[in-house]
Amino acid sequence: MMDLNGGPRRGIVFILSAPSGAGKTTISRAALGAIAGLTASVSLTTRKPRAGEVEGRDYHFVSDEDFNRRVGAHEMAEWARVFDASYGTPRAPLDRAIAAGEDILLDIDIQGASQIRAKYPADAVTIFVLPPSFAELEGRLRGRGTEDEAAIGRRLKRAREEASAYPEYDYLIINAEVGDSIARLQAVVNAERLRVARLRGEFAPWQL
């Protein structure tokens, strides 16, 4: 959303990353409902839709040929192969949003964030979410009841490794309570909308 307070400005690509289990998806969903003028980016994937998934809302479901053609044509802002499917974010909607002064929220992993940061150094704002502690993260993983002890052990080890990516990010939110984390994300969004560096050349304050 254009915040006219700051004058005519470019849109912002907000990127949320976290070690698995830190609560990123919960924050991201709540943020889209709570923060005005923030739109989710819809990813492309080559995997088949699961029950309840809707084309254009959850994902754009495309063929392998289509996906590979887009990668080859440099149409992807970031992409990765996970097991036997490809996932990625197309560039066109991001470019369009930045030009229109609209803000996008991307919920992506550390590698994806790194690709977007490199392609949009001036327009991407990156936020890392950490659990309040790894004991708490362990409790959350166990509470899901979906994995055995060995799988939980592997996830925890990976989460600790992923946590070491935090220095590459602009902001850090320690997710103790979702409401507090949303308020912190809202502050980041509101502040970034006031950044002088995002104002367009046509802004001339002496003509106000």
Added chain:
Amino acid sequence: MMDLNGGPRRGIVFILSAPSGAGKTTISRAALGAIAGLTASVSLTTRKPRAGEVEGRDYHFVSDEDFNRRVGAHEMAEWARVFDASYGTPRAPLDRAIAAGEDILLDIDIQGASQIRAKYPADAVTIFVLPPSFAELEGRLRGRGTEDEAAIGRRLKRAREEASAYPEYDYLIINAEVGDSIARLQAVVNAERLRVARLRGEFAPWQL
């Protein structure tokens, strides 16, 4: 104030500047009451105290000799000569606050802001305040009823010139309504407290 959410961090020097009449002093005073953990910096001056001014609250009143000695010893973060008195901000309280993780608000002019930015490139956050329009600013100046038409004309011309300094600042707040401006400043303060770049080396998220 230390925001433990972001881990142990350095303090921040927030700098507020504006063309004369834009409402900077009103915002700065209201912000010190409304935003938790923000302390005013007390300037040094060589001029005599005016009625009602209190040493250590409004200014530290010092002699010319004392002031000049401090400038010579590089003890000033910024200073200027205005008419026949010197004004400035000592470095020691800023250095102490940054080391202690405490945040300072400085209400200073464009030249002072430029000196602080050069001395504290990582720890200063600069905010420029503009009036919603120069017609509105003209109204405010006239409303004070303290100056004649020629003086108001000179002030307006100077305010337009000063407005052109906005690109040197990090954030822009257009001061249409004081409550909104305080909320915007609060968002900037809250967001900057979450910046990864301010975390101290001892922060190790994998030990959380």
